[in-house]
Amino acid sequence: MQRSVLVVLGALLAAFLALPVIALFATATFADLSNGLRHPLVWPALRLSLLTTSISTTTAVLLGTPLAWTLATARGRVFGLLETLFQVPIVVPPAVAGIALLLAFGRRGLITSALCPDGCSITFTTGAVVLAELFVSAPFFVQAATSAFRRVDSQLVLVAQTFGASPLRVFFRVAIPLALPGLVAGAAMSWARALGEFGATLMFAGNLEGRTQTLPLAIYTALEADLRAAQALSIGLVIVALALLLFVRATLRGSRAPWEAPP
């Protein structure tokens, strides 16, 4: 009896979570969708999204992996504080991220006025899209990578050092292979976040077709004129996100192989 109360309460939320996704797929015919996908906004936005998220995720991984290793192995209160600071972009609303990026890299921003006083700006360019995505998504990677590196047995690192292994050799040959499943999962999370980025991009990079209009912005634009096109784009994003989720789960399960397989 008591248990069924809990089940009913849980089912309410489950239904609420499932309904919009079902609606997304159920309310359109195949013809609607194929027409929607022929909307002129679709392909430039898809191309731009794939391009910018590839660059931002690659940058997050290349620079975030050394950062995460440093955070995971360094001692002292300063590093703990830094780690918290790097997580701020995860909790602030994207609109705040947009304002912050404008104030740093905008026309009269902190960096911009120092680098080129005559006035130049990255805002409203594809580069701005990449910066916005990097800012909101890299912390997800750093957080996941840091905890993955923390799980690497410190004795293994110590023993490698006693053999004479250099810090770079320890990093590439011991730390990264052992943390790899966590790094892959973190990169996937980071990429998903970059793909979905909307608010900061809109404020910092604008909504220019072909230059700064990513998939989420195209959905927003299409919605004003053509619900079906917006729906087709949305379904595309859901499928991509689902594929990503399955990939991460498979990777995490695959982390036991090959060397942790039982004899």
Next chain:
Amino acid sequence: MNAASNLRAKFSAKRGRLALEVELDSDSGTLALVGPNGSGKTSLLLALLGIVRVERGRIQVGEQVLVDTDMGIHVPLEARRLAYVPQDYALFPHLSVGQNVAFAMASSTMGRAPAAPTIHAALQRLGVAELADRYPQTLSGGEKQRVALARALSVNPRGLLLDEPLAALDVHTRRSVRSFLGEALGRLTIPTIIVTHDPADARVIASRIVVLEAGKITQQGSWAELTTRPASAFVEEFVSSAPTVSLATP
């Protein structure tokens, strides 16, 4: 193999609330480091390795000075060439046995990969060459220890430090591994320090025993010396808790 050398250390160091104040002189034989929990045994090993920083003093292996605070010498961990085998052996789980040895050898030679026969020979010394393609998770405790030892010795270290090498083994295997370890360490010509809780280890494996209590050395000598003149209550308890039957004197 190096010519016989000794390890001389006289230093003070701090780790947490523990203050270490030690003077050691270990020849090429095996030295057992014993003492109650928290007496600083592992900290002493870490100080020799360079993880715990020596505040004042000197550490020397053979002719090589590793630490001399008066002269400002602190050789970094990577350059000390002291092999360390921790309690759980710390074999790299993502590398096969052969790759474990290859990684160690390449690390000691600036990344140059060792030839296959060299790896084979390093494993053969401890009788584990046939395990080369296995992964550490598939090995028994005794096999892991032999592999860890083979890997540690493959880099031609100046000294060998073992932290509780038998503690991870069940009672049954411990005896056979102990006699094997005693034999293997007996053949070495480098100073070897083994941290242990077990009086049987100290008696069978080591030629000399150093007793550490609350960061200070309270007694050092042979098993016989410890038995006849125990310097503290701990030593008296330690030597009398060793099983006297079925144990050959080394």
